[in-house]
Amino acid sequence: MSTSATLEQAAPSRHRVRGTRPLLRLALRRDRLMIPIWVYALVAAAVGTGYSFKALYGSTAEQEQLAAGVNANSSILALVGRLHEPLSVAGLTSWRLLGLGAVLTSVMSILLVVRHTRAEEEEGRLELLAAGSVGRFAPLAAALSVMALANVTVAVLMASGLVLIGFPTIGSIAFGLGWCTVGIGFGGLAAVTAQIAGTARSANGMAMAALGAAFLLRAAGDAGTATWLSYLSPIGWAQRLRPYTDENWWPLLPLLGFAAVTMLVAVRLNDRRDLGGAMLAARPGPVDSTGLTGVRALAWRLQRAGLLGWGVAILIWGLVIGNLAGDVGKLLGSSTQLQELMAELGGPGALADSFIAATAGILGLIVAAFAVQTLLRLRAEETSGRAELLLSGSVGRIPWLLATVWPAVRGSALLLAVGGLGTGGAYALRSGDAGQIGRVLGATLVQLPAVLVVIGAGVLVLGLLPRWAAAIWGLLGVFLLLGQLGPALQLPGWAIRISPFGSLPKLPGEALAWGPVVALVLVALVLGGIGAAAFRHRDLG
Amino acid sequence: MxxxxxxxxxxxxxxxxxxxxxxxxxxxxxxxxxxxxxxxxxxxxxxxxxxxxxxxxxxxxxxxxxxxxxxxxxxxxxxxxxxxxxxxxxxxxxxxxxxxxxxxxxxxxxxxxxxxxxxxxxxxxxxxxxxxxxxxxxxxxxxxxxxxxxxxxxxxxxxxxxxxxxxxxxxxxxxxxxxxxxxxxxxxxxxxxxxxxxxxxxxxxxxxxxxxxxxxxRHLLRTSVDATVSGDLPDLTRIAGIHDLQVEGDRLRCQVDEAGLADLLGALSAAGVRTLTCQPPSLEELFLRHYSRPEPEPVTGTAV
Missing domain, CATH: 3.40.50.300 (P-loop containing nucleotide triphosphate hydrolases)
Known part of the structure; x- marks a missing residue:
């Protein structure tokens, strides 16, 4: 009797994950290109950086000089994190890459989980699958498995690669665990936001916002006096694993706990809701419209909520960065190595100026991500068939294209201004110098030409290779790695300037050079022009 | 225009x-x-x-x-x-x-x-x-x-x-x-x-x-005819344009081209028709006729 009772209880949970394996195979098949690209990029970045650092920072003297400078400088602490003793090439590599890589594995995980849960549900494909012999949790379980598998693959290959180039085994394992546990945790969080939000877009947005908050908490905690802030961030936990420098293992507890709790919450939420349903209830809309006429009004209507979200996030970012910029003056010792590193990262001049220039460069990349997201709406409209409905009306192709491109341009300028005003305002309050507002605003706005190049490249891809539209994200990733790792790897100037963000004058420390600004605007116009011409002449859909 | x-x-x-x-x-x-x-x-x-x-x-x-x-x-x-x-x-x-x-x-x-x-x-x-x-x-x-x-x-x-x-x-x-x-x-x-x-x-x-x-x-299509007669059925196969003829006792079913319809009705009334159902060709038949053919052929414009 007792056995049959247990069976009765056990059966439902087994049924609820039935079908996970075929769904997992389906997901792997769909991601047969995406996951290998992510894995390759992340592993190559880590092993490549480690290999180069062996040549660049081989001597103990070089390492000590760097460490002394870094730990005394709150701006580097904010951007990268704390450098622990004893020093080694391996330790330097993990110091430079642990936080950055954890952010990147998290981005990968968020995109993967939402892609296989809410996006499938929104498109109605999940309904087709769920009608088969597929348990209630199977889609979620399959998405989480793919995500975890990708993270573990990255970690194993990265750690093996580092061991191969001669780094200690235990430290490499800790390094790999740092990357993959943060990634899996944010993947779990994305599973939660996928239950709450009704669309893939907002599910991604909510999870990315949480990741941004984790980054800012870690930055503020490491740079300022309130060290405890860093303990609130999964990225901060991962850095406390201290790979290669007397490893700590306790952070694995909160890291695995974070992953477990988010996944359990996602499962609970999933259990309570209908297929296609969201936590955020739908309200009735207007019977008719007075203002929604034409494609420009439509584009604004579709984008205004997203722009507001980005604006709030970037304002918070700016306020935190501005506050940290005020701390940069508290530099204790100074080392030439540090000066050089900071100069390469942010240009010559005062350290606060370099810090502002470096963070403005990051803001430029963040705003470029907004621009890419806005542009790719065009492709989504096309593949969903809504473009067909619109263009069967009296709308030219070019006006339709511009109705999306122009808000991307205008929104980017606006977001750069918001970031500049937030940073400048907070910095002015800390330093008591109102003149800083204008200087900082200049530093963020000068990023616009580089964002325009990204938009131009996006239009080019939409016009010539619409099927590969998502590749524009890859281009942005290349620019990110060039900007973040290029100086530390001591890449030649031309290589760093492949990224439009690398060619910009580093305001406010440097003088504003108009040459590169004008050149970038011209490049953007040419790319966009070719793309628009191709867009006019190709088949739609 | x-x-x-x-x-x-x-x-x-x-x-x-x-x-x-x-x-x-x-x-x-x-x-x-x-x-x-x-x-x-x-x-x-x-x-x-x-x-x-x-x-x-x-x-x-x-x-x-x-x-x-x-x-x-x-x-x-x-x-x-x-x-x-x-x-x-x-x-x-x-x-x-x-x-x-x-x-x-x-x-x-x-x-x-x-x-x-x-x-x-x-x-x-x-x-x-x-x-x-x-x-x-x-x-x-x-x-x-x-x-x-x-x-x-x-x-x-x-x-x-x-x-x-x-x-x-x-x-x-x-x-x-x-x-x-x-x-x-x-x-x-x-x-x-x-x-x-x-x-x-x-x-x-x-x-x-x-x-x-x-x-x-519809010109190109056949009308289906279903009839019962009281007398003896004549040999209908002589009528041009008649197809798929089935006779069961006093009941007859067939398909007929437009050209053969008058002859068929004449023969039926001579045999003492009791019930008669004529079904006009439907678009469905036209459709099926075109799509059941294995190879697309150019338009001929004539009846089969």
Missing amino acids: NAAVEVAGLRKEFGRSVALDSLDLTVETGQTHGFLGPNGAGKSTTIRILLGLVRKTAGAATLLGRDPWRDATELHQQIAYVPGDVTLWPNLSGGEIIDLLGSLRRGIDPVRKKELIERFDLDPTKMGRAYSKGNRQKVALVAALSANTDLLILDEPTSGLDPLMEEVFREALAAEKARGRTVLLSSHILSEVEAVCDRVSIIRAGRTVETGTLAEM
């Missing part, structure tokens, strides 16, 4: 695959033209070329006397289109979408819009994501039918509608026809085409295989 749509020898290649191969289609102004074909025959591709969304590879296509690719923007002032699979903006209400689409055409008639929303029993306050397939279709139908355009292009517009709504659609289409609008109706619901269309074009594998009025097409 007599014909609203004129397509001749239209060809479209997607890479190596040929979607349309010498397709002809003429829709006279003021007429309702049925555009029939099995899945994948090229109906939607033809329509997308007519809408200037896709570029033709070769051949001629004019819409209201103009080039659908070059003059797309101006032409679309006068066109209302309903796709077979409507996707809506998830965060816009149905009412907003109807007005938005109207603003991209020559405006919409608010009275007709209100009337159509009522007749189609559509809730315009729902958000795009909340509509079912049939209701999404209704949103696009109301937007198109209430638009002040000369030409309606409908690509399987009733897919997902219930029979009651299909009836509403037929009535609405009849009203548009009475108003003098030209309609190109792509469909594979034959009863729908039979009920509303003046002329029909049948395509297969990217070619037009038959075109004409329904009456003309």
